[in-house]
Amino acid sequence: MAGSTDGGGLLARLLPSRSRGNLQDQIYGLILLVFGLSLPVLFLFIVLRIGSESQLAIEAFGWGFITSQEWNPVLREFGALPFIFGTVVSSFLALVIAVPLSVGLAIFLTELAPRWLAGPIAFATELLAAIPSVVYGLWGIFVMVPWLRFTIQEPLSRRFGDTIPFLEGPAYGFSMMSGAVILSIMIIPFISAVTREVLDAVPREQREASLALGATRWEMTWQVALPYALPGIIGGAILGLGRALGETMAITMVIGNRPDIAASLFAPGYTMASVLANEFTEATGALYLSALMEIALILFGITIIVNIMAQFLVWRVAKQGGR
């Protein structure tokens, strides 16, 4: 915009050179600067507040906090590993389900579907993103979990439970599997929206060249469009991962909330966000509260890192598109 290359103060750089001397505009620039800086200040404040509240737990447990499996508030034993495990595993399983479906949907919408069909389907997936988390949870409790339990989990457990550890044990319904499935439904709109956008950005000439060489429609998609769009698709998937990691209500309502590390997908789990939602208001004692604060700090840290990664990838793709 202003594009001034010379040095000069912060304010000078914000304003075009011709109005630099104007007092009113200097005040205007200053006010804008305050608004702009309010975001970094707020962000810093969040980090400091949660960081200082978790001091007590950090000092008491050190690194043992993230390697210990014991979570027993009565005995004042606090280890976050079961929650970290639950958050990471449920989110990755959700990605495993959501990415193929999102990419398939995006390919269908960009390459195959006629306009009259693509429009309504795209709108429907946007609707999926507008449904509040707690409504997903309600539906999960009364519709999805019973269905998964009796139609999927019990037959699988009966047939393969003895040989495959992932499928062993009683089918609880409220389980890691239910958590992953509900998360995947919730992140599909985001991943498919990004995938559609990057597929749309694949140059027409590239597609036409591939078709002209005799490629089938699928070969064109697989060999030309998808590789071109890949960084963007990965960025979209990581963005979805960030959402899944921080998702609270829906997963709290269906994952079973038991702080165990179980191999079976049919056994209950617990996530960092869920333990915060469930135990924060009933935490008695400074150490208990501080331990929960440290879990919030860890969750905060993980999601920030994941989001920065996604941002970086999406930026890179955006730069490429500009060429």
Add this chain to the structure above:
Amino acid sequence: MASSTPSTENQVTGGGISTRRKLVNQVMLTLTGVASVLVLIPLLLIFYYLLAAGAGSINIDFFTQLPAPVGEPGGGMANAIVGTLSLVLLAGAIGIPIAVGAGVFLAEAGRSPLGNFVRFIADVMNGIPSIVTGIFVWAWIVVWMGRFSLLAGSIALAVMLIPMVTRTTEEMVRLVPRELREGGVALGFTRWRTTLGIVLPAAKSGILTGILVALARIAGETAPLLFTAFGNPFWEWRLNEPISALPLLIYQYAISPYDEWHRLAWAASLVLIGMVLAISLMARFIIKNPYRDR
């Protein structure tokens, strides 16, 4: 690679593309259709159950009565509906001025290092889990005030709203044609009058759309309210008292053991989705940005 051979190959095999390639093409393209259907099934199921289980419980009482105690039939969620509206409006009143200001800052700062930094922070803040926002506001406002309150709930929602609206405002301000801005400057306007008098009015509808989309999103949030607004079975208007909200009641009723409450949770979900969709549709259809399609 084999760019010159396909035609001869095809002649040998009897014309067209080999059967295997055709088959792969058919199968994979069908699979993308199957994936689309699989994505749409949960959506249809959710709306089917919302209507089937919720619509029957929506009546006048639902919008005018307080929640009934366990075991008593009837009752409504009037206080939660009003609570959600107050929380969202107050969050907007707190967050929108800051967000629009920050958005204009970003548009003016452009690609300068400071602009890039603030933009980066806004994007990162968009990814903060809502439950963490709730805990932060608890540690800040609730501890300071010594109580759960409407104010704390609104601040939590405002913290979620600010980065969203900041980024959409920036984008909308940037869409305003350069000529318009230059026209203002050419008339001798100062920078601030150009922005407030010409650029912002031109970007108004786009900014409003962004605001409505953000309000629709925070209206359905539960996690940030758990430790801030907390919930309240009675009417409450004061800033410094706990207040009820539809998402909080849905959560509380859904995990309760009572069939009657489950029924009400479905009805409340239907009303909440109706509110969220109404705001989103307003953003979609009423407001059109003249510069968006350029």
